[in-house]
Amino acid sequence: MKSINSFSILIIIAFLATTTGSAQIKENLERYSEENGTGYLKPLVDGLGASMNRGWTQGGNIPVLGLRLRLSVHAMLAPVPDDDKTFAATTQGQFSPQQTAQVSTIVGSEKSTSVTGQGGTIYSFPGGFDMNSLGVAVPQLTVGSLFGTEFTLRFFKADFDNKDLGEFSLTGYGVRHSISQYFPLFPVALSAGFFYQNISIGDNLLDFSTLYYGVQASKKFGALMLYGGLGIDNTHADISYTFDNALETATLNYEIKGDNGVQITTGLGLNLLFARIYGDVTFGQRTILSTGISLGL
Template identity: 25%
Template sequence: MKRAFIIFFVILLTVVSGFSQVSEDIEQFEEENGKNYIKPLAYAVGANLNSGLFQTAKVLKPFGFGVVLNSMLAFVPEKDKTFMAIRPDLKDPMSGTPLYSPDEIESATIFGNEGGQFNFSGDPLQFTNEEDIQLPNGLNMSVAPILVPQLNLGVPFGNEIMIRYFPNLELSPEIGALSFYGFAFKHSLNKSLLKLLPLNLAVQTAFHSLSIGDVLEIKTFSVNGEISKNVLNWTFFGGVGWENTTLHAHYVSAASMEISGQPPFYSVNPVPTDIEFDIKGINGLRMSFGIGYHISVVDVNLSSSLGNYPTVNLGIGFSL
């Protein structure tokens, strides 16, 4: 158990550090490149938050409760570690030729490794502050971790409420706080339609919101059908769900530039620009399955979800 909590603590530090870098690096992109850089984050966070939502289709008894500490890992496809970045649309005022080359370069997304570089191709005698443009590196990660505390509450008439919450964590005075909450409602079908079936069946709907200061907000929504079977102290469970994820970004870009000066001398200067856009996640069906072990009041479960971003979830907790 001690080793498990050490692992959870390491995951927490990784998550906080990663989100801090995201909010800083996104400001170094204009809109189009910023979308492509941050898009895999929407996919990975959506996959993580929409996993580990249940460890059994059986609902808790009225006023019963359970606490679970979930750690999720979303596996990032290799193709989503890079994107083709577009150069700034700046041209030499005298010749009309682009100031940066090449037209496009391969660069790291948030989960990639090394950022690309646009080379200044203007006349160094004509421009007083010529500089190449180095795009940010990524986190160089093949998996995206997240840590989620979860409280389950049994309510009358075969229902259960799930609450996920994390206290605000201040990332920095400039960025703001990392905030997270989520909730779900589950209804047992065995209590109404399928009392005699030797399996537990339930339906569930869930919603989450994760914010990184005022820069990024990720929201998820999912609907799940669940099935489980208890064998002694073991629980085997699975389900099919439909999920929807959106990411909203709002930041001031330091990457926008303009040319100023008089012939024959010019300079390229940054122009702070307000950027705002939305990204849709990989929305659609997701299958999940897992196994749990219950001894006394302690619960341990391991589950996996299949999709474009497969996930693995490990949960440790207790229930009464």
């Protein structure tokens, strides 16, 4: 069994940083052309895209001026719906007659699916990784405030000791501006911002981009804070790998769009002296649970 980098799992992107899992994703993908590859990978793009876009903000309050420096860790979990477990795949290459079958996606059952062809010949599709949720944890640094504006950065880079997987990097940044500063009597703290991230794995095997923009509002009740947000996700992944089915070898490059759309977040935070902990739920194309802790001013 190949070794596993447990440190990376604890720090960031639990699924993609799992070296054995990621290497196997690559090998499974190499058996699929674009059409089947899209169906196989889409639940990963949808789930991780929606998860990665969470945790950027907790509340709408941004001071107009003054030092704000927060280091935080956010964990997001996207339960995998049953519909994501299978997709319609089509047989490829030397097999007759061509057939379409419901087979495992990347998060589906570990079992391969076989179809019977002419004369009793067999064609098999790969199994999935049998996952009920996709988990993500990211480190984040927030710096402000300049005229009610703060900046957020996410960064992680690692070179895994795995020739199949290669280098892994996460870069994310965002800007948020206070809206409520212009309306002194506004009943809640209100801000608006946008946040962009890029995850790159291996030799361009997967280049994942997410964009979230929206408004956030919050109201404090002593140390407690009730907050919510309304925004839009825009996620896509560029996939690049060598398709090899023993008959032909070809470099494939294609794009998978995520389940983009409106997201509504509601959550509860607790402000301590130099720390804040929170938990929230986001409802959109899928439900995401988030929690985290931040330390600083």
